[in-house]
Amino acid sequence: MSGRRLWGRWLAGSVGVSALLLAGCGDFFTSSGSSGGGGGGGSTVGSYTYVGTLAGALAGYSVSSTGALGTLSGSPFQLATATIMSLAITPSNTFLYAAVAGVGVFGLGLNGTTGVPTLISTSPLVEDVAPSALTVDPSGRYLLVAGLANGVAAVGVYVINSDGTLAEATNSPISLTFPTNTDTTNLSVTNIAVAPNSSYVFVTLGQLGVAPLPFNTSGGLSVNTQIIPPKATSGIANQDLGLAVNAGSTALFVGETNVGVRVFTIGTSTFTEISGSPFQSGGQPRSITFDGTGDYLYVANASDSTISGYSVLSSGTLTPLAGSPYSSVGTLPFELALDQSKTFLFSANSGASPNVQLFSFDSTTAGKLDPGATVTNVSQAVAITSTH
Secondary structure (H helix, E strand, C coil): CCCCCCCCCCCCCCCCCCCECCCCCCECCCCCCCCCCCHHHHCCEEEEEEEEECCCEEEEEEEECCCCEEECCCCCEECECCCEEEEEECCCCCEEEEEECCCEEEEEEECCCCCCEEECCCCCCECCCEEEEEEECCCCCEEEEEEEECCEEEEEEEEECCCCCEEECCCCCEECCCCCCCCCCCEEEEEEEECCCCCEEEEEEECCCEEEEEECCCCCECCCCCCECCCEECCEECCEEEEEECCCCCEEEEEECCCEEEEEEECCCCEEECCCCCECCCCCEEEEEECCCCCEEEEEECCCCEEEEEEECCCCCEEECCCCCECCCCCCEEEEEECCCCCEEEEEECCCCCCEEEEEECCCCCCCEEEEEEECCCCCEEEEEECC
16 A cells, blocks of 8 residues: 555644645755854764754754754755654664654655755655654664544554655554543544564553554554553543653653653563552653663653653663753753764753753763753754654
């Protein structure tokens, strides 16, 4: 199947359908000179980072080996008039995919020398799933897109061709299943993650919990047979938001409102919450990521405008780091990303300036975050990704 079928309807209350603001193919960013942003400080470029905004702008930055940021040529560019919900880059750093609310998923080729993206097509590569979140599997062969298909929560699987175009996998998209009599009125697809060993794809569903879908290295995705529900606290409908899996694919980490970070062991077909879970975090733990070693975990607390940091045991047990939570973030941190060198952590902030904050890892206090360069030329940043 082509992956280009139109969906039946979009999630109630979400941003409406928008038009792609481009008139042709060619370079996605213009060929004009750099618009500033630090210029890289004359140091070697270590990676590239891309940011999507609530208003549909896409921006790109070079990241120097010293943590200086330089704005890519023509950036930021108005990709669409609706929210860029999620961004993902292939492990080879060849292609960037952008999920646009109410429109679909666009693909862009990445110039390995300049980092400047070029649209693969002015038409969406995926239209059969209204996208809320996307990711590339560890092999780099498949793009997974979570959202709605004909009004039902679903995950689509797409083979990434050599030119960056997408081919829909067999039986895709897969509709999620829920217990009998589940009220899906308040369904909200927020995040998607693939276990590093490709055993499962996990999707956070707001008040409805987390769906684990069996997966394999051949791109085979199966219907979930269970839902991991949120905790009930004093009649408040908690929401599952942030999501991460450790490098050993043995532990699942879920950011849940009013609760903190819940940790589950990943069995063959069971998910067991570990002793001590949940672990305290700030309000609205929207995004979770590890550092390059896998020894430290970081959580963006949107409503608190902080980042919580933890050391992680092999069991998944979390211990707060010295100085955590870190407050030199910006307002409403929405998503975190680790840069290619694993030297820097980025926070995309949907509130006030700075719109993007770079952090380095402290050289003397293990895991501690030190604020560095910032971005102020985009507003309402809600999606971020970096080359690997």
